[in-house]
Amino acid sequence: MPTPAFSAVDRVRAAYDRIASADRPEIWITLRPRAEVEAEARALDARADGASLPLAGQLLAVKGNIDVAGLPTTAGCPSYARLPEHDAPAVAMLRAAGALVLGTTNMDQFATGLVGTRSPYGAVRSAHDPERISGGSSSGSAVAVALGLVDLALGTDTAGSGRVPAAFNGVVGLKPSRGLVPTEGVVPACASLDCVSVFARTLPEARLALALMSVPPGREAPHRTPGPWRIAVPPLAALGPLDDGWAEAYEGAAARLAAAGARLVPLDPAAFTEAGALLYEGAFVAERYTAVGEFVDKHAGAADLDPTVAGIIRRARDIPAHRLYADQVRLAALRTAALGALGDADALLLPTTPGHPTLAEVAADPLGVNARLGRFTNSTNLFDLAAVAVPGGEVRGRPFGVMLIGPAGTDERLAELAGLLTPPVRLAVVGAHLTGQPLNGQLLALGARLVRTTTTAPVYRLHALRTDPPKPGLVHTGPAGAAIEAEIWELPAQGLGLLAAALPRPMTLGRVELADGSTATGFLCEPAALDGAEDITSYGGWRAYSDRRPTD
Template identity: 50%
Template sequence: MTPLVALKAARDVDQPAFISLLDEDRVQSTSDGPLAGIPFAVKDNIDIAGVPTTGGCPARDTPATETAFAVQRLLDRGAVPIGKTNLDQFATGLVGTRSPYGACHSVFSPAHVSGGSSSGSAVAVALGVVPFALGTDTAGSGRVPAAFNGLVGVKPTRGLVSTRGLLPACPSLDCITTLTRTVAGARPVLDALVAFDEADPWSRPAPALLPPGVARRMRVIAVPDGPLDLDPEHETAWQEALAHAARVGHVVRVDVTPFLAAARLLYEAAFVAERLAAFGHLLDGPGVDPTVRSIVRGADRYSGADVFAGLHELARLRRLAERAFTGADALLLPVTPGHPTLAEVAADPVGVNTRLGTFTNMANLLDLCAVAVPAGSRADGLPFGVQLLAPAFADGPLLDLAARWTGETVAPPATRTLLAVAGAHLSGQPANSDLVRLGGVLHSRARTGPGHRVYTVDGPFPRPGLLHTGDGPAGGIELEVWDLPEAAIGALLPTIAPPLHLGPLTLDDGSTVLGFVADTSCADPARDITAYGGWRAYLSS
């Protein structure tokens, strides 16, 4: 698809996906870079020089003087913007209807909302007008329209993509995001977008190594330990998604209460005051959506003390939410509880929108990265989307997991020496610092293959002994696989006290790695802790 063909297709779209289109003389590649000649669309709260950045408000008709840092990164690699897309005004909404330019709808149903606030960007990609589009995601504005249009929506870690040149909604939380039809389609775009921008106070450089506790290969997926409040059609699709998760990786159940409580803070506490600080001066001008005005003006009732009370509560919830990732790589949640119609939003614009943010509002508050991916269809034919969430800077491994979810090919990561640990060397346990000191990084969370049992053993500190007895549980025993420099194995050997030693260990995926194993002298029934499923669970008991 050439940029000119995309421009023509954009003119023919039968719903208000675009607010403005560029002139034909601007729709041409100026570089032979890796994205040369690829057309894309830009949400109209992100600057392109010479084009007004309306933010969904027609009164903002002055052309931008500079191009946003993120857009310029794409231009430098040859990508070609063709126009600016519709949005919930000032990026305040998850429905895609709060725009004087008209309401977008899902490409799967004219009766159902497209989702917002990146409504037009999602429609442009879902209709095939462009291969990718930029959106933003402060509270779910990139993930919700992705889910409602059968797309992949990538919300990077806050600060990985510069927001300089973005009309702010909540500057401390805003993220520029991508909407594509596949995970593979998002990768080269994100490679171009991710860069430290010293002129952006919210920019953060990507770390050279993955943070502690983040695996290079994500295999353990956390899911809620109880039912969720979902519409019936969504509930059925969610159960199918849970079954799919068990095929993609190993599933563990976690308490998601802290995540849901943090999500409520965004609009039900003083955090909404950041929107008032960011664009409150625009609310009294012409063309402002009354719902947007009432939501943001509602922040007037909060005091400075309320802001700090909210920050303290968020810190408490963040600490609780971190526990979900102790033994898991990513958290799986639906993107939304349901898919409302345009009529339902018109009847209750605030209530319906609030419910849509149940599972998305907390991602940036808790400093998570996220990818929304398609998860089949509901019984009524509408697309169903789920999201994978992980700690900050886990973007690369999370994209690989998202690709495996969608059935796309993932290149295996390069490895050095893999070592399986099941006790004191696990993340957060006393001897884990030895692995880190030796240059180790967490490769993956895993389980043993069937037939293993685990026993407590004597030694300088509490530790388990893994033994293949042939009669262990089919589901295996919890462990972690660490990627170490070859020299590290030699450095570890003197620290391993009998009856433990290093030997071959078969994992649940059929592969064999070096691991901490015990000799047969450990097989004392009185010390058998296999029923706990792993060392952490035993310690917790």
């Protein structure tokens, strides 16, 4: 698919402007100096082979437990930091494809948690609701993607850390089959289970990044019986308590798969949820002590050790070996039961989490809330399965996420299935992207099509900004506003991600209210840019203003 002609330097500058505007310092552990990244971008733009690099100019964030040469690898604990000389292989492969690293991101310390609050660098809040958690442990990476600060981000996923924050922030999270992406250069949580995961706003972007990081598969995907896609869907009663509205959203996702031609088959998820409980409540948590327990013991009482994380790791020290062997036997039996229940289904559809807690709820019960969040994700790596988490709609204006889980080696199959859940997106344009205007070609290059012409709800004012090329700024003012001419375009979600990544200040993307009461993603403007800008609301739209006679 063609992409807009934005240089790598333009993309870097726009990203740092968005980072400053977002004012979310808790996302980052180390943000590279802007001038340093701009220099890399200029070198990339000057390369003769730059156009052939699959990720040329794409912006990348890396979870703080994955090595980036020259940046401290802290795993969310400053006193643990090491300074690597080389990139982790996953990072190196994306950089070799043209990606530019902006920095390392915040996380639940030592990748121990699904909440995103267990960090001395601060709790990472949801991209959509500051009262709610971002999810963890790959919290900063998911929010950086959701806010459009980067195109791609790396996380890790042992118990769901690459999927829970994807669900809470409305982005895609791919958890590959174990061993598909090298884990060298990653501070382990549970080394035998860890996976490097990828976040993106769209499936095509995430799939490309995963393909570039993958080593040659050591096993073939399981044989698929011919016929329609078969999706295992547990009955609601078997899923346990869900937040209000989540059951309906889950049923809606299943209905979309059925409407796309998939055959839905029932499944009892008991083996999956019982095995998930073993990850923290059983002996497998001892592997977390193997990873960083000696450090935690030596630094008891250190100010930068999260007490919840330290407690989990220290308790794992004294688990007797016989419990581990007993749990391995139990896990083997549960895995046999789970795969038997899955049968010839191509994937299992589940809500990514049972609900989305607030920061206050996590503070009041950190262990209980965390355990609930992993109900559907904890068993995936224990069973050696692959998974993809994708947006499944909204509940009360907040993202709702679902995931598809399948046998190891079926990563591409799962991503293809997930594509059935991600329809094209609608974009409302009111200015330079309108038909016949200077930037309309960007939409056409992304495969967009015009759906209809309409107006906004009468709650906006339009201003002529001092930009090149000229463009308007749309701001929500409530009763003092008016209806503004708008076009509704439909484009692949990947295209919206590309537009968002290259959007210069003072422009932003947000929800635009339309005349029929619906909403669509649209171009808005930072209020600070309106100083000295002419109010052109009376023209009814940018086109009428642009076509005005010179004597007007």
